Amino acid sequence: MRINYEVFSVAFGSIRQNRLRAGLTILGVVVGIFSIIVIMTIITMLQNSIESGFSDLNKNTFQIQKWEAMRMGPHHHGDRNRKDITIEDFDRLQGMLTQALYIGAEQWSFGRVVKYGNKETNPNVQIAGMTIGALRNNNVKVEVGRDFIQTDIDFARNVCLIGMDVVDKIFTGVDPLGQQVIIDGLPITVVGVLERTPQLFGQSKDNYIVFPISSWQIIYGKTGRSVNITVMSHSKEDYNQVIDAAMGYMRTIRKVAPGEDNDFYIFSNESLISQVNDITSGIKIGALVVSIIALLAAGVGIMNIMLVSVTERTKEIGIRKAVGAKRADILIQFLFEAILLCIIGGVIGIALGVGLGNLVGKLINAQTAIPYNWIAIGISTCVFVGVLFGTYPAYKAANLDPIEALRHET
Amino acid sequence: MNENIINIEHISKVYTVGDVKVHALYDVSLRIDSTEYVAIMGPSGSGKSTLMNMLGCLDTPSGGKYDFKTRNVSLMTDNELAEIRNREIGFVFQTFNLLSRSNALHNVELPLIYAGVPSAERKERANQALISVGLGDRVHHKPNELSGGQRQRVAIARALVTNPAIILADEPTGNLDSKTGEEIMLLFHEINQKGNTIILVTHEEYIAQHAARVIRVRDGLVERDEAIVNRYIPGISKPESAVK
Ligand SMILES: Nc1ncnc2c1ncn2[C@@H]1O[C@H](COP(=O)(O)OP(=O)(O)OP(=O)(O)O)[C@@H](O)[C@H]1O
Numbered sequence A: 001m002r003i004n005y006e007v008f009s010v011a012f013g014s015i016r017q018n019r020l021r022a023g024l025t026i027l028g029v030v031v032g033i034f035s036i037i038v039i040m041t042i043i044t045m046l047q048n049s050i051e052s053g054f055s056d057l058n059k060n061t062f063q064i065q066k067w068e069a070m071r072m073g074p075h076h077h078g079d080r081n082r083k084d085i086t087i088e089d090f091d092r093l094q095g096m097l098t099q100a101l102y103i104g105a106e107q108w109s110f111g112r113v114v115k116y117g118n119k120e121t122n123p124n125v126q127i128a129g130m131t132i133g134a135l136r137n138n139n140v141k142v143e144v145g146r147d148f149i150q151t152d153i154d155f156a157r158n159v160c161l162i163g164m165d166v167v168d169k170i171f172t173g174v175d176p177l178g179q180q181v182i183i184d185g186l187p188i189t190v191v192g193v194l195e196r197t198p199q200l201f202g203q204s205k206d207n208y209i210v211f212p213i214s215s216w217q218i219i220y221g222k223t224g225r226s227v228n229i230t231v232m233s234h235s236k237e238d239y240n241q242v243i244d245a246a247m248g249y250m251r252t253i254r255k256v257a258p259g260e261d262n263d264f265y266i267f268s269n270e271s272l273i274s275q276v277n278d279i280t281s282g283i284k285i286g287a288l289v290v291s292i293i294a295l296l297a298a299g300v301g302i303m304n305i306m307l308v309s310v311t312e313r314t315k316e317i318g319i320r321k322a323v324g325a326k327r328a329d330i331l332i333q334f335l336f337e338a339i340l341l342c343i344i345g346g347v348i349g350i351a352l353g354v355g356l357g358n359l360v361g362k363l364i365n366a367q368t369a370i371p372y373n374w375i376a377i378g379i380s381t382c383v384f385v386g387v388l389f390g391t392y393p394a395y396k397a398a399n400l401d402p403i404e405a406l407r408h409e410t
Numbered sequence B: 001m002n003e004n005i006i007n008i009e010h011i012s013k014v015y016t017v018g019d020v021k022v023h024a025l026y027d028v029s030l031r032i033d034s035t036e037y038v039a040i041m042g043p044s045g046s047g048k049s050t051l052m053n054m055l056g057c058l059d060t061p062s063g064g065k066y067d068f069k070t071r072n073v074s075l076m077t078d079n080e081l082a083e084i085r086n087r088e089i090g091f092v093f094q095t096f097n098l099l100s101r102s103n104a105l106h107n108v109e110l111p112l113i114y115a116g117v118p119s120a121e122r123k124e125r126a127n128q129a130l131i132s133v134g135l136g137d138r139v140h141h142k143p144n145e146l147s148g149g150q151r152q153r154v155a156i157a158r159a160l161v162t163n164p165a166i167i168l169a170d171e172p173t174g175n176l177d178s179k180t181g182e183e184i185m186l187l188f189h190e191i192n193q194k195g196n197t198i199i200l201v202t203h204e205e206y207i208a209q210h211a212a213r214v215i216r217v218r219d220g221l222v223e224r225d226e227a228i229v230n231r232y233i234p235g236i237s238k239p240e241s242a243v244k
């Protein structure tokens, strides 16, 4: 067998000679490869963004909530009446989970108005109730004024920490410290102004106010609202141990019988990634199915065009055999042409997929990504399709009788 | 003593067209030794091309036995036949059989490609072969940019380029004027002098007189097989009708 320049030049020459025909034939390959690559590019970009979104601090934190925040489809269990996580649950967990660096509880109320004097914000301020631990876990830092102290929480003092967006809105030219703002009719004293946080996806995260969680519960009520628990481990190394311990204690606290499912949900970094994967895997499978169907259709098209090509070039095959081409030489020549067609289609599909994927990704502010492993899979698939559908025509060409092929009129 | 290259015994070739059986070759036996220069003559349709295809290991006989250099051709594999066609035989087809999309140089290179000759040497040898048939200035022309005679010469260059043991030429001068034809015959003469066997088909007595032996075929049978006494050596003796 001789894979040489002749094989390449004949294949390229033949494709060049039949540009339109070749172009139409590889369209299916382009579509097949494009659809999987574009989806994989976007998903890779999303995953990269999520993973790099975990700051070093966030890497060691996890949350305990009543429900999985992202739910696909209806509940599988009939446990719609799941008990809320209460502040008492939190207190007990705090007592037990001594392995943790910080443990905190928080609750949120959205779309509130904050007034100062005759000024007021739009009804879009987020009001958080937090324990000291929650402040640490959320990396809430006071820029001026003071932080919360435990007695603020123990005695449900009407004090608050105020985000910079709220300051910008209602405290123009006034030092907010010590001023009273009115929230839901209640006067609250500003004791600290929070550091401005870097914007994420072009959105400010500073349009919020923090209360002691006890005060928050007095204003917004204690029942019917579940507390969100956040935990930070000392290090990456004991992160999973702390998760396991927290899960065990929570089961005890909430009296979950052995063998029963948790009646709460732990969001860890892995669980977030795996949730994203759950959502994306459906899309991936869809793209894969489209790809496979397109590639199979394309493969049949390529086989057809190669059979036409063998017939058209019967005389050429006869000439080559007459001057000494062996079966393998002819086989490789036609097989290579089929593979080359597929690879050209694949490369176009990959270029379009990566290009368009990154364009879409840019629109949602995700980081640029090239799904190298899927590109490798795409190219291998092209070669495979070329071999699968090119073998029969190539075999037919290789087995032509030289004298009959020479007599063929074209 | 020259070694035997071709030995065919009772070769026949039957084509079936519809219900009719055509005996292209009826019963042919021949012995051709190395360095021989043989002309095959006969009326149109007498089976000359069929015989040449057989000798060139392109076609297989319906009956009989063919030994090429004492090896039984009918026992050879496809790959062995391809190798013999590539290394031992230079075939000049009656209809040229050139690759229409390739230029003269590439057409002449083709056998060398399948012989695995490296590119630079291939180009050099193909170029030389084209020069020897007087086409040094037409190497980059494609067949449809060449005259009939020029195409024939490309076909001859392709047959010569591998320096094969045998050259089988089916009417190599059929499309050439007498001067160019004479040049080709001189070329064949030189090749024959170097020890290569030449078998050519011709309709012209004058061309046949260049050979040392003439085989006359009629209706798929060898009619006469005789030596030429007054051979015409190109550039030396004058053409005189002298077949005994
Ligand atoms: N493939 C074929 N199928 C049927 N009959 C064939 C085939 N090839 C050749 N023949 C017949 O075999 C006979 C010999 O043909 P061949 O081509 O050998 O003649 P030839 O002597 O070379 O004639 P010419 O001088 O015209 O080239 C002819 O009668 C022809 O019709």
Ligand SMILES: [Mg+2]
Pocket (backbone or CB within 6 Å): B048, B049, B050, B094, B170
């Ligand atoms: Mg003929």
